[in-house]
Amino acid sequence: MNTSDQLDTTFAALADPTRRAILARLASGEASVMELAVPFAMSQPAISKHLKVLERAGLISRGSDAQRRPRRLEAQPLAEANEWLEHYRQFWEASFQRLDDLLVKLKRNETAGKPKQRGRAKPHKQ
Amino acid sequence: MNTSDQLDTTFAALADPTRRAILARLASGEASVMELAVPFAMSQPAISKHLKVLERAGLISRGSDAQRRPRRLEAQPLAEANEWLEHYRQFWEASFQRLDDLLVKLKRNETAGKPKQRGRAKPHKQ
DNA sequence: TTTTAATATAACCATTGGGTTATACAACTA
DNA sequence: TAGTTGTATAACCCAATGGTTATATTAAAA
Structure with a gap:
């Protein structure tokens, strides 16, 4: 994935309020899918889809704890987005x-x- | 449009390489639709659509010079995106x-x- | 006054995106 | 072992996106 593609997927991932809220939540520590889903009037599969978008963009990663697959924030793509904006x-x-x-x-x-x-x-x- | 909606449309507008290239071009001064279209292997209506997306996001504005409708950069929504990223x-x-x-x-x-x-x-x- | 140039809009098409429900699967718990 | 919990995936629906061609509109130029 070149820089342009990376910016495409990063900005696209950020263009959704649910996903931005998920990132905000993860800023205060890792969380399971269920925990992430609680605040939203939305099914669990819908959240899983959002998580997949964030993961493809490299904005989160997946851990493992028993049945849980806790996500944590990976902010590095945000640095690239920030660099673009700086111009x-x-x-x-x-x-x-x-x-x-x-x-x-x-x-x-x-x-x-x-x-x-x-x-x-x-x-x-x- | 509240802040969240504004971020939605700003990030969505930025999630396309053609539109980012248009903004980059406009950073060096206003330009007509034709001038903006030249670098792209894409029809004029396609460019007009991209311009509409950028305009709805408040990232460009439209001037008037004879038949031309020159666009210029309006960077203020980028400030809001930047503020979000800063967190x-x-x-x-x-x-x-x-x-x-x-x-x-x-x-x-x-x-x-x-x-x-x-x-x-x-x-x-x- | 006709033609040309610049832009916008309409109608269409294929793909993607965001949601749903139903179901599968993996790993604990009783 | 049977049930329960957490997560993922499949199949589907509808709306939005990004492109096309054809056409309308507007202003300048001949």
């Missing part, structure tokens, strides 16, 4: 900066004399 | 660290007396 950091930081500039300007017009804003004006989540 | 940084850095430790140990056994390795041992791309 675009300048672009989103530029847009944050434009937002800052705007907010500062508005603020100045509205309350001249008050202390200037400090730190970056983080935009609200949509 | 897992500790995990991939831990695995890099384990790899470092291993390499250093191997190196020591193999060539005792030579200078120690500096910086992080970056794993090869697969």
Whole structure:
């Protein structure tokens, strides 16, 4: 699998809220399939399918404990995804900066004399 | 669209090599649909579909210049994706660290007396 | 005013994705 | 040994994805 294929399967695996929740759960330690399934209104086979997607992407691995097959997080593909994203950091930081500039300007017009804003004006989540 | 939906559509949009290549192209400036289509062995409507996916994810926007509808990069959703990934940084850095430790140990056994390795041992791309 | 260029949309097709239920299998427990 | 628990797999359904060709729309150029 080349880097591009790896990014395909990594991003595809991350494009599902159930799978992201599973990764979040595994961030606090390994867990069995049953344990992973509990929070979801979904059958056990559905969870097993999600786990297969995550495993094919290399985002989790499978252990063995009696009948259990505990999964644990394998974050390395996330490093590659992160590296890809990094190439675009300048672009989103530029847009944050434009937002800052705007907010500062508005603020100045509205309350001249008050202390200037400090730190970056983080935009609200949509 | 809540944050989770936004991540869904962002990651899904990124899970395709054609769309990632389009974003890479747009990183060096806006471009028309035709210009974007050139590098790909794919019909114009196929490209238009990809552009629609990127636009729905908020990753590009559409300008207007005569018959042309030039697209430009809108990197803000990438900031959110990056923020999500950041939560897992500790995990991939831990695995890099384990790899470092291993390499250093191997190196020591193999060539005792030579200078120690500096910086992080970056794993090869697969 | 007709033609050409750039883009969008419709209709279609094959494949994949995310879910289901039913069933198989492997490993503990009584 | 029989039952129970944990997980995987098979077969199926429906919706979504990624491509196609053909056609519509819009604006410029001749």
